[in-house]
Amino acid sequence: MFETIKEQPADKILMLMQAYREDPRSDKIDLGVGVYKDAEGHTPIMRAIKAAEKKLWETETTKSYTGLAGDPGFADAMVALVLGDAVARGNVAAAATPGGTGAVRQAFDMAKMANPDVRVFVSDPTWPNHLSILKHMKIETVMYRYFDADSRGVDFEGMLADLAQVRKGDLVLLHGCCHNPTGANLNTTQWQAVIDLLLKTGATPMVDLAYQGFGDGLEEDAAAVRMIAASVPECLIAASCSKNFGIYRERTGLLMAVAQDAGAQKLNQGTLNYLNRQNFSFPPDHGARLVTMVLTDPELRADWAAELEEMRGGMLDLRQQLADELQRLSGSDRFGFIAQHRGMFSRIGAAPEQVETLRRDHGVYMVGDSRMNIAGLNAKTVPILADAIVKSGV
Numbered sequence: 001m002f003e004t005i006k007e008q009p010a011d012k013i014l015m016l017m018q019a020y021r022e023d024p025r026s027d028k029i030d031l032g033v034g035v036y037k038d039a040e041g042h043t044p045i046m047r048a049i050k051a052a053e054k055k056l057w058e059t060e061t062t063k064s065y066t067g068l069a070g071d072p073g074f075a076d077a078m079v080a081l082v083l084g085d086a087v088a089r090g091n092v093a094a095a096a097t098p099g100g101t102g103a104v105r106q107a108f109d110m111a112k113m114a115n116p117d118v119r120v121f122v123s124d125p126t127w128p129n130h131l132s133i134l135k136h137m138k139i140e141t142v143m144y145r146y147f148d149a150d151s152r153g154v155d156f157e158g159m160l161a162d163l164a165q166v167r168k169g170d171l172v173l174l175h176g177c178c179h180n181p182t183g184a185n186l187n188t189t190q191w192q193a194v195i196d197l198l199l200k201t202g203a204t205p206m207v208d209l210a211y212q213g214f215g216d217g218l219e220e221d222a223a224a225v226r227m228i229a230a231s232v233p234e235c236l237i238a239a240s241c242s243k244n245f246g247i248y249r250e251r252t253g254l255l256m257a258v259a260q261d262a263g264a265q266k267l268n269q270g271t272l273n274y275l276n277r278q279n280f281s282f283p284p285d286h287g288a289r290l291v292t293m294v295l296t297d298p299e300l301r302a303d304w305a306a307e308l309e310e311m312r313g314g315m316l317d318l319r320q321q322l323a324d325e326l327q328r329l330s331g332s333d334r335f336g337f338i339a340q341h342r343g344m345f346s347r348i349g350a351a352p353e354q355v356e357t358l359r360r361d362h363g364v365y366m367v368g369d370s371r372m373n374i375a376g377l378n379a380k381t382v383p384i385l386a387d388a389i390v391k392s393g394v
Helices: 012-022 047-059 072-083 100-114 128-136 156-163 187-202 223-231 260-278 286-296 298-330 352-362 380-389
Strands: 092-098 119-124 139-147 171-175 204-209 233-241 253-257 345-347 371-373
Touching: 047 286, 047 298, 072 092, 072 223, 072 233, 072 253, 072 286, 092 100, 092 260, 100 128, 100 204, 100 233, 100 253, 100 260, 119 128, 119 371, 128 139, 139 156, 156 187, 156 204, 187 223, 204 223, 223 233, 253 260, 253 286, 286 298, 298 380
Parallel strands: 119 139, 119 171, 171 204, 204 233
Antiparallel strands: 092 253, 233 253, 345 371
C-alpha cells in the first residue's frame, strides 16, 4: 500500500543545514538554523537548567507517567510566566506538549474541533511550519499582509485591511513577540487596534509565543499576549521553552486555552486532555520538570533570568554592530532596521539570487527569503557578513 504515497518536499532549512555541513570552507557563516548560539558558535546549556538537572538526578524517584495534561506545577509556572495577573488562573486550561510546535498543532486541532470549517489567518510571511501543518491538516489558510519589503517594518495598514475580512469562527494566528521570520513587531498602539478588530469581528486569536525574553525582556515580550487574553472572550496561546530555557531537544511546550467565562475552563481542559491522548497520550516531562524547578526556585530563577538577559543583550549588541558596519560600508542608513528588529531573526530583503550569491561567493548561509539568524553571528563575523552583503548588492 505504501507505494501510493507521494514523495514529500524536503524541508528547506534542513537542506540548508546539510549544505552548510558539507561546505569545506573554514570561514563559512551559518545564519540559517533557528537556534541560539554563543560567541563560539555553541548552543549552551543554561546554568540554571544544568543546576536543576543535577538536583533532579539526585532527587527523582520515578519515571512513571504524569497526567494527560502533564504535571500541574509546570502549567501553573508557565501560565504565571506568560500571563502574569492578566487573567485569573481558574480561567486558563493548559496542557503540556512536545515543544511549542506540539502546542501549535494541538491548537489547530482544537480550533478544527470547534469549527470544522475554520479558516486560519496567517501573517505573510510566517514560520514555514505553520503553513506546513495547516496544509497537512487540510485547514483553509488565508494570508494577511504583514511585512513591508521597502521599510522592512510592519505593513500595518495592509494587515488591518486584510484582517477586516475575518469573521466569527475564524482563527487569527499572531506572533506574540520577535516575529519569525522578519523580526518586525507591532507596537502597543497597533496591538490595541488588532484587539479592537478582533472584538468587532468575533474572530478568535491564537498567539504563538516562542521567544519570550529574547526581544525586549520577559515582561515586555509578554505584554501583547496579556493584553489579548485580558480583552477577548477566548484565545489560544502556544508557548515554547526551547529558546528561552535552551532545552531544544527536550521538546517542552504548553498550550493554553483562555476564556473570560470561568465556566468554560472545565470543558476546555477536558478537550486539551483528550487531544493529548489522541495524539501522543502523556506528554514528555523531563524538560517540563526542569522549567518548573527553575521558575519555582528563587535562586535558580534569578540566575536563569540573568543569563537570559545576557543572551538578549548580546543579540541586541550584534544587531547594532551589524547595522553600524553596514552603514559604514554602504554609506547608507537603509540597514538601520536591523537594529530596530527584535529576537533572533531579521529578514534583510535580499532577492533569492542575492542570497545564492552570498552562499556561493562568501560562504554565508541564510534561508532563501533572506531570513538570517542574528544569534549565528559574533564580533568577528559581523564585519565579514557586512562586507558580503554590500558586495552582493543587497
